[in-house]
Amino acid sequence: MIGRAQAEAQDLSKDRLRLWLRLLKLTSGIEAGLRRNLREAHDTTLPRFDVMAALARHPEGLRMSELSSYLRVSNGNVTGIVDRLTEEGLALRMAVPGDRRAQTARLTARGREVFDRLAADHEGWVDAALGALDGAEIATMTRLVKQAMAREGQE
Protein backbone atom coordinates (compact mmCIF):
# COMPACT_ATOMS: atom_id res chain seq x y z
CA MET A 1 0.00 0.00 0.00
CA ILE A 2 1.00 3.59 -0.46
CA GLY A 3 0.73 6.41 2.02
CA ARG A 4 -1.28 9.58 1.67
CA ALA A 5 1.78 11.65 0.81
CA GLN A 6 2.67 9.38 -2.11
CA ALA A 7 -0.90 9.41 -3.40
CA GLU A 8 -0.94 13.20 -3.36
CA ALA A 9 2.38 13.37 -5.13
CA GLN A 10 1.00 11.07 -7.81
CA ASP A 11 -2.07 13.25 -8.25
CA LEU A 12 0.08 16.36 -8.50
CA SER A 13 2.26 14.65 -11.08
CA LYS A 14 -0.83 13.86 -13.17
CA ASP A 15 -2.04 17.44 -12.83
CA ARG A 16 1.35 18.74 -13.96
CA LEU A 17 1.20 16.42 -16.96
CA ARG A 18 -2.28 17.63 -17.87
CA LEU A 19 -1.17 21.25 -17.55
CA TRP A 20 1.82 20.50 -19.74
CA LEU A 21 -0.37 19.03 -22.47
CA ARG A 22 -2.71 22.02 -22.40
CA LEU A 23 0.18 24.47 -22.36
CA LEU A 24 1.72 22.74 -25.34
CA LYS A 25 -1.58 22.82 -27.18
CA LEU A 26 -1.98 26.54 -26.48
CA THR A 27 1.51 27.54 -27.55
CA SER A 28 1.55 25.21 -30.57
CA GLY A 29 -1.78 26.61 -31.67
CA ILE A 30 -0.67 30.21 -31.36
CA GLU A 31 2.64 29.39 -33.03
CA ALA A 32 0.88 27.70 -35.94
CA GLY A 33 -1.27 30.82 -36.34
CA LEU A 34 1.80 33.06 -36.35
CA ARG A 35 3.50 30.86 -38.96
CA ARG A 36 0.42 30.95 -41.15
CA ASN A 37 0.06 34.73 -40.79
CA LEU A 38 3.74 35.33 -41.54
CA ARG A 39 3.49 33.18 -44.65
CA GLU A 40 0.21 34.58 -45.94
CA ALA A 41 0.76 38.25 -45.10
CA HIS A 42 4.52 38.56 -45.60
CA ASP A 43 5.70 35.40 -47.36
CA THR A 44 8.21 34.64 -44.61
CA THR A 45 8.71 32.19 -41.74
CA LEU A 46 8.93 32.24 -37.95
CA PRO A 47 12.63 31.27 -37.80
CA ARG A 48 13.50 34.12 -40.17
CA PHE A 49 11.39 36.46 -38.02
CA ASP A 50 13.16 35.29 -34.87
CA VAL A 51 16.59 35.89 -36.35
CA MET A 52 15.55 39.31 -37.64
CA ALA A 53 14.14 40.21 -34.22
CA ALA A 54 17.42 39.27 -32.56
CA LEU A 55 19.39 41.32 -35.10
CA ALA A 56 17.00 44.25 -34.75
CA ARG A 57 17.73 44.35 -31.02
CA HIS A 58 21.44 44.45 -31.73
CA PRO A 59 22.06 47.02 -34.46
CA GLU A 60 25.81 46.65 -33.98
CA GLY A 61 25.47 43.03 -35.18
CA LEU A 62 25.82 39.65 -33.53
CA ARG A 63 28.33 36.89 -34.06
CA MET A 64 26.88 33.69 -35.43
CA SER A 65 27.56 31.99 -32.10
CA GLU A 66 25.94 34.82 -30.13
CA LEU A 67 22.91 34.56 -32.39
CA SER A 68 22.58 30.83 -31.85
CA SER A 69 22.94 31.01 -28.08
CA TYR A 70 20.56 33.98 -27.93
CA LEU A 71 17.92 32.05 -29.89
CA ARG A 72 18.84 28.75 -28.22
CA VAL A 73 19.24 26.90 -31.47
CA SER A 74 22.23 25.12 -32.97
CA ASN A 75 25.06 26.85 -34.78
CA GLY A 76 24.34 25.03 -38.01
CA ASN A 77 20.77 26.22 -37.84
CA VAL A 78 21.51 29.93 -37.85
CA THR A 79 24.05 29.44 -40.63
CA GLY A 80 21.24 28.33 -42.92
CA ILE A 81 18.75 30.99 -41.86
CA VAL A 82 21.26 33.82 -42.19
CA ASP A 83 22.19 32.39 -45.60
CA ARG A 84 18.58 32.73 -46.73
CA LEU A 85 18.11 36.19 -45.22
CA THR A 86 21.30 37.25 -47.01
CA GLU A 87 20.03 35.88 -50.33
CA GLU A 88 16.88 37.91 -49.80
CA GLY A 89 18.90 41.06 -49.11
CA LEU A 90 17.60 41.40 -45.54
CA ALA A 91 20.82 40.57 -43.68
CA LEU A 92 24.53 40.54 -44.33
CA ARG A 93 27.68 39.14 -42.79
CA MET A 94 30.65 41.29 -41.78
CA ALA A 95 34.16 40.24 -40.90
CA VAL A 96 35.30 40.73 -37.31
CA PRO A 97 38.54 42.72 -37.17
CA GLY A 98 41.16 40.70 -35.32
CA ASP A 99 39.46 37.30 -35.59
CA ARG A 100 39.22 35.80 -39.02
CA ARG A 101 37.18 32.86 -37.76
CA ALA A 102 34.25 34.97 -36.66
CA GLN A 103 31.50 36.80 -38.53
CA THR A 104 28.85 39.22 -37.35
CA ALA A 105 25.40 39.20 -38.89
CA ARG A 106 23.43 42.44 -39.24
CA LEU A 107 20.19 43.59 -40.80
CA THR A 108 20.44 45.63 -43.99
CA ALA A 109 18.48 48.88 -44.25
CA ARG A 110 15.81 46.99 -46.12
CA GLY A 111 15.92 44.27 -43.48
CA ARG A 112 15.13 46.85 -40.81
CA GLU A 113 12.22 48.23 -42.82
CA VAL A 114 10.81 44.79 -43.45
CA PHE A 115 11.24 43.81 -39.81
CA ASP A 116 9.41 46.90 -38.55
CA ARG A 117 6.36 45.91 -40.56
CA LEU A 118 6.62 42.29 -39.45
CA ALA A 119 6.97 43.27 -35.80
CA ALA A 120 3.89 45.49 -35.82
CA ASP A 121 1.72 42.73 -37.27
CA HIS A 122 3.30 40.15 -34.97
CA GLU A 123 2.41 42.14 -31.87
CA GLY A 124 -1.15 42.48 -33.09
CA TRP A 125 -1.49 38.75 -33.74
CA VAL A 126 -0.15 37.89 -30.29
CA ASP A 127 -2.44 40.47 -28.69
CA ALA A 128 -5.40 38.84 -30.40
CA ALA A 129 -4.27 35.31 -29.53
CA LEU A 130 -4.08 36.17 -25.81
CA GLY A 131 -7.06 38.50 -25.96
CA ALA A 132 -9.10 36.33 -23.60
CA LEU A 133 -6.82 37.34 -20.71
CA ASP A 134 -7.15 40.75 -19.07
CA GLY A 135 -4.37 42.71 -17.40
CA ALA A 136 -4.60 40.98 -14.04
CA GLU A 137 -4.70 37.54 -15.62
CA ILE A 138 -1.71 38.33 -17.81
CA ALA A 139 0.16 39.45 -14.67
CA THR A 140 -0.72 36.27 -12.77
CA MET A 141 0.27 34.04 -15.62
CA THR A 142 3.53 35.94 -16.15
CA ARG A 143 4.39 35.44 -12.48
CA LEU A 144 3.72 31.70 -12.66
CA VAL A 145 5.66 31.28 -15.90
CA LYS A 146 8.65 33.07 -14.38
CA GLN A 147 8.41 30.84 -11.34
CA ALA A 148 8.29 27.70 -13.46
CA MET A 149 11.29 28.88 -15.47
CA ALA A 150 13.36 29.56 -12.37
CA ARG A 151 13.58 25.79 -11.94
CA GLU A 152 13.52 24.70 -15.55
CA GLY A 153 15.80 27.27 -17.10
CA GLN A 154 18.75 27.03 -14.76
CA GLU A 155 20.50 24.17 -16.57
Place this chain on the structure above:
Amino acid sequence: MIGRAQAEAQDLSKDRLRLWLRLLKLTSGIEAGLRRNLREAHDTTLPRFDVMAALARHPEGLRMSELSSYLRVSNGNVTGIVDRLTEEGLALRMAVPGDRRAQTARLTARGREVFDRLAADHEGWVDAALGALDGAEIATMTRLVKQAMAREGQE
Protein backbone atom coordinates in the same frame (compact mmCIF):
# COMPACT_ATOMS: atom_id res chain seq x y z
CA MET B 1 -2.64 62.74 -28.85
CA ILE B 2 -4.07 59.50 -27.64
CA GLY B 3 -6.56 58.95 -24.84
CA ARG B 4 -6.08 57.03 -21.66
CA ALA B 5 -7.99 54.01 -22.96
CA GLN B 6 -5.72 53.69 -26.00
CA ALA B 7 -2.60 54.03 -23.87
CA GLU B 8 -3.82 51.26 -21.56
CA ALA B 9 -4.65 49.02 -24.52
CA GLN B 10 -1.11 49.54 -25.83
CA ASP B 11 0.41 48.67 -22.47
CA LEU B 12 -1.73 45.54 -22.28
CA SER B 13 -0.66 44.57 -25.78
CA LYS B 14 3.00 44.87 -24.76
CA ASP B 15 2.36 42.82 -21.64
CA ARG B 16 0.67 40.12 -23.70
CA LEU B 17 3.67 40.10 -26.05
CA ARG B 18 6.09 39.75 -23.13
CA LEU B 19 4.02 36.93 -21.67
CA TRP B 20 3.99 35.22 -25.06
CA LEU B 21 7.77 35.37 -25.32
CA ARG B 22 8.21 33.95 -21.82
CA LEU B 23 5.64 31.26 -22.43
CA LEU B 24 7.38 30.26 -25.63
CA LYS B 25 10.72 30.15 -23.85
CA LEU B 26 9.29 27.95 -21.10
CA THR B 27 7.59 25.47 -23.40
CA SER B 28 10.47 25.35 -25.89
CA GLY B 29 12.88 24.74 -23.05
CA ILE B 30 10.82 21.91 -21.60
CA GLU B 31 10.25 20.46 -25.05
CA ALA B 32 13.97 20.55 -25.83
CA GLY B 33 14.60 18.69 -22.58
CA LEU B 34 12.01 16.05 -23.46
CA ARG B 35 13.53 15.58 -26.92
CA ARG B 36 16.99 15.18 -25.43
CA ASN B 37 15.75 12.72 -22.79
CA LEU B 38 13.83 10.66 -25.35
CA ARG B 39 16.89 10.47 -27.54
CA GLU B 40 19.41 9.72 -24.82
CA ALA B 41 17.31 7.34 -22.72
CA HIS B 42 15.25 5.62 -25.43
CA ASP B 43 16.79 6.54 -28.78
CA THR B 44 13.53 7.94 -30.07
CA THR B 45 11.90 11.28 -30.88
CA LEU B 46 9.02 13.44 -29.65
CA PRO B 47 6.92 13.08 -32.84
CA ARG B 48 7.21 9.28 -32.61
CA PHE B 49 6.22 9.49 -28.93
CA ASP B 50 3.22 11.69 -29.77
CA VAL B 51 1.99 9.26 -32.42
CA MET B 52 2.49 6.30 -30.08
CA ALA B 53 0.59 8.13 -27.32
CA ALA B 54 -2.33 8.76 -29.66
CA LEU B 55 -2.36 5.13 -30.75
CA ALA B 56 -2.06 3.91 -27.15
CA ARG B 57 -5.22 5.81 -26.27
CA HIS B 58 -7.05 4.15 -29.16
CA PRO B 59 -6.25 0.43 -29.03
CA GLU B 60 -8.80 -0.19 -31.79
CA GLY B 61 -6.61 1.85 -34.13
CA LEU B 62 -6.95 5.24 -35.81
CA ARG B 63 -7.24 6.15 -39.45
CA MET B 64 -4.36 8.18 -40.80
CA SER B 65 -6.64 11.20 -41.12
CA GLU B 66 -7.95 10.79 -37.56
CA LEU B 67 -4.37 10.60 -36.33
CA SER B 68 -3.37 13.79 -38.12
CA SER B 69 -6.37 15.79 -36.92
CA TYR B 70 -5.92 14.43 -33.39
CA LEU B 71 -2.29 15.54 -33.35
CA ARG B 72 -3.02 18.68 -35.37
CA VAL B 73 -0.35 17.98 -37.93
CA SER B 74 -0.55 17.46 -41.67
CA ASN B 75 -1.53 14.20 -43.31
CA GLY B 76 1.81 13.85 -45.05
CA ASN B 77 3.52 14.22 -41.71
CA VAL B 78 1.89 11.22 -40.05
CA THR B 79 2.49 9.14 -43.15
CA GLY B 80 6.22 9.47 -42.60
CA ILE B 81 6.17 8.93 -38.85
CA VAL B 82 3.96 5.84 -39.08
CA ASP B 83 6.29 4.58 -41.84
CA ARG B 84 9.22 4.80 -39.44
CA LEU B 85 7.33 3.29 -36.49
CA THR B 86 6.33 0.44 -38.80
CA GLU B 87 9.93 -0.13 -39.89
CA GLU B 88 10.86 -0.31 -36.20
CA GLY B 89 8.11 -2.88 -35.56
CA LEU B 90 6.25 -0.59 -33.16
CA ALA B 91 3.17 0.11 -35.29
CA LEU B 92 1.35 -1.45 -38.21
CA ARG B 93 -1.26 -0.49 -40.78
CA MET B 94 -4.48 -2.42 -41.27
CA ALA B 95 -6.97 -2.22 -44.11
CA VAL B 96 -10.42 -0.84 -43.33
CA PRO B 97 -13.12 -3.28 -44.45
CA GLY B 98 -15.45 -1.54 -46.88
CA ASP B 99 -13.15 1.38 -47.75
CA ARG B 100 -10.06 0.54 -49.71
CA ARG B 101 -8.79 4.15 -49.54
CA ALA B 102 -8.43 4.16 -45.77
CA GLN B 103 -5.96 2.55 -43.37
CA THR B 104 -5.92 2.32 -39.60
CA ALA B 105 -2.68 2.52 -37.69
CA ARG B 106 -2.22 0.53 -34.47
CA LEU B 107 0.53 -0.21 -32.01
CA THR B 108 2.04 -3.68 -32.11
CA ALA B 109 2.40 -5.63 -28.86
CA ARG B 110 6.01 -4.52 -28.73
CA GLY B 111 4.89 -0.96 -29.49
CA ARG B 112 2.65 -1.03 -26.42
CA GLU B 113 5.46 -2.32 -24.21
CA VAL B 114 7.87 0.31 -25.48
CA PHE B 115 5.28 3.05 -25.08
CA ASP B 116 4.53 2.11 -21.47
CA ARG B 117 8.18 2.61 -20.59
CA LEU B 118 8.36 5.87 -22.53
CA ALA B 119 5.20 7.21 -20.90
CA ALA B 120 6.42 6.54 -17.38
CA ASP B 121 9.66 8.40 -17.97
CA HIS B 122 7.85 11.16 -19.82
CA GLU B 123 5.53 11.83 -16.89
CA GLY B 124 8.50 11.99 -14.56
CA TRP B 125 10.36 14.45 -16.75
CA VAL B 126 7.32 16.73 -17.02
CA ASP B 127 6.76 16.49 -13.27
CA ALA B 128 10.34 17.63 -12.71
CA ALA B 129 10.12 20.38 -15.31
CA LEU B 130 7.05 21.90 -13.62
CA GLY B 131 8.25 21.05 -10.14
CA ALA B 132 8.49 24.70 -9.12
CA LEU B 133 4.70 24.96 -9.14
CA ASP B 134 2.63 23.51 -6.29
CA GLY B 135 -0.91 22.17 -6.54
CA ALA B 136 -2.65 25.53 -6.20
CA GLU B 137 -0.35 27.15 -8.74
CA ILE B 138 -0.89 24.32 -11.20
CA ALA B 139 -4.63 24.77 -10.78
CA THR B 140 -4.45 28.53 -11.35
CA MET B 141 -2.31 28.17 -14.41
CA THR B 142 -4.53 25.42 -15.81
CA ARG B 143 -7.55 27.70 -15.42
CA LEU B 144 -5.81 30.57 -17.23
CA VAL B 145 -4.55 28.34 -20.03
CA LYS B 146 -8.06 26.96 -20.59
CA GLN B 147 -9.40 30.50 -20.65
CA ALA B 148 -6.80 31.59 -23.19
CA MET B 149 -7.57 28.58 -25.37
CA ALA B 150 -11.28 29.25 -25.35
CA ARG B 151 -10.55 32.22 -27.61
CA GLU B 152 -7.56 30.91 -29.48
CA GLY B 153 -8.64 27.36 -30.11
CA GLN B 154 -12.08 27.94 -31.56
CA GLU B 155 -10.98 28.33 -35.17
Place this chain on the structure above:
DNA sequence: CTTGAATATTTCAAGCTTGAAATAAAAGCG
Protein backbone atom coordinates in the same frame (compact mmCIF):
# COMPACT_ATOMS: atom_id res chain seq x y z
C1' DC C 1 58.52 29.09 -33.88
C1' DT C 2 55.78 24.83 -33.67
C1' DT C 3 52.86 21.77 -31.74
C1' DG C 4 48.52 20.89 -29.65
C1' DA C 5 44.26 22.40 -27.51
C1' DA C 6 40.46 25.44 -27.83
C1' DT C 7 37.23 28.31 -30.42
C1' DA C 8 34.10 29.93 -34.45
C1' DT C 9 31.81 28.53 -38.08
C1' DT C 10 30.18 25.60 -41.86
C1' DT C 11 28.89 21.25 -43.81
C1' DC C 12 26.35 17.18 -43.69
C1' DA C 13 22.93 13.34 -43.06
C1' DA C 14 18.76 12.30 -41.00
C1' DG C 15 14.40 13.41 -39.46
C1' DC C 16 10.36 16.63 -38.90
C1' DT C 17 7.00 19.74 -41.02
C1' DT C 18 4.18 21.94 -44.31
C1' DG C 19 1.21 22.88 -48.41
C1' DA C 20 0.42 21.43 -52.86
C1' DA C 21 0.10 17.97 -56.32
C1' DA C 22 -0.78 13.25 -57.44
C1' DT C 23 -3.30 8.70 -56.76
C1' DA C 24 -6.85 6.06 -55.72
C1' DA C 25 -11.31 4.93 -54.32
C1' DA C 26 -16.01 6.02 -52.97
C1' DA C 27 -20.30 8.56 -53.54
C1' DG C 28 -23.64 11.18 -55.84
C1' DC C 29 -26.26 11.92 -59.86
C1' DG C 30 -28.05 12.31 -64.48
Place this chain on the structure above:
DNA sequence: CGCTTTTATTTCAAGCTTGAAATATTCAAG
Protein backbone atom coordinates in the same frame (compact mmCIF):
# COMPACT_ATOMS: atom_id res chain seq x y z
C1' DC D 1 -24.22 2.73 -66.13
C1' DG D 2 -20.75 6.87 -67.02
C1' DC D 3 -19.29 11.30 -65.12
C1' DT D 4 -18.11 14.52 -61.63
C1' DT D 5 -17.11 15.54 -57.02
C1' DT D 6 -15.54 14.37 -52.67
C1' DT D 7 -12.68 11.84 -49.54
C1' DA D 8 -8.33 9.24 -47.87
C1' DT D 9 -3.87 8.88 -48.35
C1' DT D 10 0.78 9.30 -50.28
C1' DT D 11 4.35 11.78 -52.66
C1' DC D 12 7.13 15.66 -53.21
C1' DA D 13 9.98 19.96 -52.80
C1' DA D 14 11.41 23.26 -49.68
C1' DG D 15 12.64 24.74 -45.33
C1' DC D 16 13.75 23.96 -40.33
C1' DT D 17 16.38 21.46 -36.80
C1' DT D 18 19.83 18.74 -34.66
C1' DG D 19 24.30 16.54 -33.42
C1' DA D 20 28.44 15.21 -35.31
C1' DA D 21 32.19 15.82 -38.40
C1' DA D 22 35.04 18.91 -41.00
C1' DT D 23 37.59 23.55 -41.61
C1' DA D 24 39.82 27.29 -40.31
C1' DT D 25 41.86 30.14 -37.05
C1' DT D 26 43.52 31.53 -32.55
C1' DC D 27 45.76 30.67 -28.32
C1' DA D 28 48.91 28.60 -25.08
C1' DA D 29 52.86 26.34 -23.92
C1' DG D 30 57.29 24.80 -24.42
